[in-house]
Amino acid sequence: MPFSSADPDPRESVLRERREDATAAFTDRTPAIYQDEIRMHPEAAAWAVGPCGAPASLFLTGPIGVGKTHTAWQAARCWLGRRVTATSRVPSIETWRSTQLFDALRPDREDTARTLTRRLQRADLLFVDDLAAARVSPTGWTQERLYEIFDERYINRRPVLITCDVLPSEISHIVGDRVASRLGEMCRGGVLLLTGADRRKGGAA
Numbered sequence: 001m002p003f004s005s006a007d008p009d010p011r012e013s014v015l016r017e018r019r020e021d022a023t024a025a026f027t028d029r030t031p032a033i034y035q036d037e038i039r040m041h042p043e044a045a046a047w048a049v050g051p052c053g054a055p056a057s058l059f060l061t062g063p064i065g066v067g068k069t070h071t072a073w074q075a076a077r078c079w080l081g082r083r084v085t086a087t088s089r090v091p092s093i094e095t096w097r098s099t100q101l102f103d104a105l106r107p108d109r110e111d112t113a114r115t116l117t118r119r120l121q122r123a124d125l126l127f128v129d130d131l132a133a134a135r136v137s138p139t140g141w142t143q144e145r146l147y148e149i150f151d152e153r154y155i156n157r158r159p160v161l162i163t164c165d166v167l168p169s170e171i172s173h174i175v176g177d178r179v180a181s182r183l184g185e186m187c188r189g190g191v192l193l194l195t196g197a198d199r200r201k202g203g204a205a
């Protein structure tokens, strides 16, 4: 039987289903406390729904416990939902805690580190949580891999989503001058300072 204009568009339902499947899969790999829906800062929400084809990066900064990581997970989920189409492949998002990333990029794991470097160069979105958390700065070899990852993303305009308790200009000692410089440009206009009390202590609005 032919479709009438009153019937739902089958392409719409395919798109909705793909979107729901992709965001559900992302929720499955989201840490439990960050699966709860929060009221996101409007600038983070705007970044997530930003126009396709104009990738921009987001750098979430602010003191301990204001909600940087929770905002980032939710923004990444929204970002994904907005970029799923009815036909093309689902965008890939790499999510890493910085300390775990630096550990995976150690010289004594050279082969896996180089494979990971290539994966992180190509992912559609790279989310690194708590970029300045490391107590000890990564070695020169690890900083070189970080340079390869961020330079490749920079020259191809692939977005990054970063949380960090300091500004991009203050992370050279962790990621090296070249990565800090590239991040400064990639996140220009996309540095969002979250303010307020440590939500873990309760009482934050």
Ligand SMILES: Nc1ncnc2c1ncn2[C@@H]1O[C@H](COP(=O)(O)OP(=O)(O)OP(=O)(O)O)[C@@H](O)[C@H]1O
Pocket: 033, 034, 038, 039, 040, 063, 064, 065, 066, 067, 068, 069, 070, 071, 130, 163, 165, 199, 200, 205
């Ligand atoms: N907008 C929000 N509304 C309600 N709760 C929130 C909101 N944002 C974050 N939270 C909660 O506040 C707590 C701290 O959030 P989160 O871990 O994101 O902070 P953070 O800024 O990343 O902290 P840190 O600097 O220590 O990594 C978590 O329990 C989180 O679920």
Ligand SMILES: [Mg+2]
Pocket: 068, 069, 070, 129, 130, 163
């Ligand atoms: Mg955090």
